[in-house]
Amino acid sequence: MSSTSFNDPYDASVLRDGLFADRSAFVSGAGSGIGRAIVLRLVQLGMHVFGTGRRAEMLEETANLTKDMAGAFTYKPCNVRETDAIEALVREAGESRGIDLLVNNAGGQFFAPAAEISRRGWDAVIDLNLNAVFTVTKAAYPYLRTSRGSVASISLSGVDRGSMGLAHSIAARAGVLGMTRSLALEWAKDGIRLNCIAPGTVVTEGLAGEAARPMLERLVEATPMGIPTSVEEVAELVAYLASPAGRLMTGQLIQIDGAAHLGPGLHMIAAE
Ligand SMILES: CCCCC/C=C/C(=O)SCCNC(=O)CCNC(=O)[C@H](O)C(C)(C)COP(=O)(O)OP(=O)(O)OC[C@H]1O[C@@H](n2cnc3c(N)ncnc32)[C@H](O)[C@@H]1OP(=O)(O)O
Numbered sequence: 001m002s003s004t005s006f007n008d009p010y011d012a013s014v015l016r017d018g019l020f021a022d023r024s025a026f027v028s029g030a031g032s033g034i035g036r037a038i039v040l041r042l043v044q045l046g047m048h049v050f051g052t053g054r055r056a057e058m059l060e061e062t063a064n065l066t067k068d069m070a071g072a073f074t075y076k077p078c079n080v081r082e083t084d085a086i087e088a089l090v091r092e093a094g095e096s097r098g099i100d101l102l103v104n105n106a107g108g109q110f111f112a113p114a115a116e117i118s119r120r121g122w123d124a125v126i127d128l129n130l131n132a133v134f135t136v137t138k139a140a141y142p143y144l145r146t147s148r149g150s151v152a153s154i155s156l157s158g159v160d161r162g163s164m165g166l167a168h169s170i171a172a173r174a175g176v177l178g179m180t181r182s183l184a185l186e187w188a189k190d191g192i193r194l195n196c197i198a199p200g201t202v203v204t205e206g207l208a209g210e211a212a213r214p215m216l217e218r219l220v221e222a223t224p225m226g227i228p229t230s231v232e233e234v235a236e237l238v239a240y241l242a243s244p245a246g247r248l249m250t251g252q253l254i255q256i257d258g259a260a261h262l263g264p265g266l267h268m269i270a271a272e
């Protein structure tokens with residue numbers, strides 16, 4: 001299947017121009033892949049987006065891509081695992097323009113069977129994909145309460161059934177799902193909605209850096225619909241959930257994965 005095309009042109013846009021004029025978002029991992037696509041779509045819809053990530057040059061590239069769009073993108077590099085620094089950055093963004101939408105997208109892991117994951121490796125993945133998400137979400141709470149805003153956290157397809165080679169990451173994302181549902185209850189009184197979006201295989205440079213092409217092809221073949229998720233599809237879903245149409249959507253896990261979570265299992269392949 002070496003002819004598999006991972007990025008067929010596809011227009012996922014359904015939302016109207018100007019939808020998010022005067023609204024603000026905070027997006028982590030905004031310099032690449034899914035995070036960048038989310039920024040581009042939100043800015044296209046008129047939003048002011050504040051982005052972060054560790055690499056300034058990647059954030060700068062995202063900024064260049066937004067130049068002629070309706071909204072605006074500003075950024076500051078930060079490591080979401082540095083608690084004091086990321087809390088201060090969320091405060092800075094919140095105090096300057098408020099936060100209507102928080103997107104917890106920064107994340108990642110390494111593929112390894114559990115028996116080969118050291119305690120430091122486990123802690124690193126839990127820290128990035130669970131602890132940092134709690135820190136950022138809690139820091140954003142005062143601003144989300146003011147705006148009656150929403151949170152979208154990027155998760156993994158199969159998070160509720162397990163995944164070979166990803167025990168640490170699945171544990172972290174399952175933790176985020178539990179946190180999301182708990183806060184959907186606690187913060188409903190403030191009008192704040194929280195959801196998890198779980199893509200299947202998205203052929204970003206980040207994933208391609210972790211998985212060689214034959215494994216990417218096997219991941220796509222194990223997806224019942226036989227096609228990978230595009231970054232634009234994830235971005236459109238984030239925008240939908242933040243829009244008035246998403247008014248009653250909260251505490252959800254939305255798996256945008258071509259039925260990968262029902263199929264033979266990406267989880268059978270990741271560990272090979
Ligand atoms: C089901 C299929 C679909 C899958 C979909 C998922 C796709 C994606 O997520 S795409 C995003 C892709 N990009 C990444 O995932 C890269 C992200 N990785 C990282 O940022 C880092 O690896 C990290 C956060 C997970 C760890 O960073 P850091 O704290 O800097 O880690 P250290 O290098 O200091 O190592 C700490 C600890 O972890 C052990 N370790 C690192 N890599 C591996 C490995 N490949 N296998 C086993 N162990 C590993 C490392 O050895 C250290 O432990 P000790 O040796 O005990 O000190």
Ligand SMILES: NC(=O)C1=CN([C@@H]2O[C@H](COP(=O)(O)OP(=O)(O)OC[C@H]3O[C@@H](n4cnc5c(N)ncnc54)[C@H](OP(=O)(O)O)[C@@H]3O)[C@@H](O)[C@H]2O)C=CC1
Nearest residue numbers: 029032033034053054055079080106107108201202204206
């Ligand atoms: N690609 C896929 O198939 C899937 C991906 N996902 C998840 O989607 C999210 C985005 O992944 P994707 O776009 O594919 O991959 P990328 O590697 O392109 O995205 C990860 C982003 O997170 C940022 N990041 C990582 N660690 C930190 C940190 N400590 N502090 C601040 N920013 C950080 C990175 O920027 P920088 O390195 O500059 O810090 C990068 O922009 C991740 O959570 C990933 O696990 C979920 C399902 C499938």
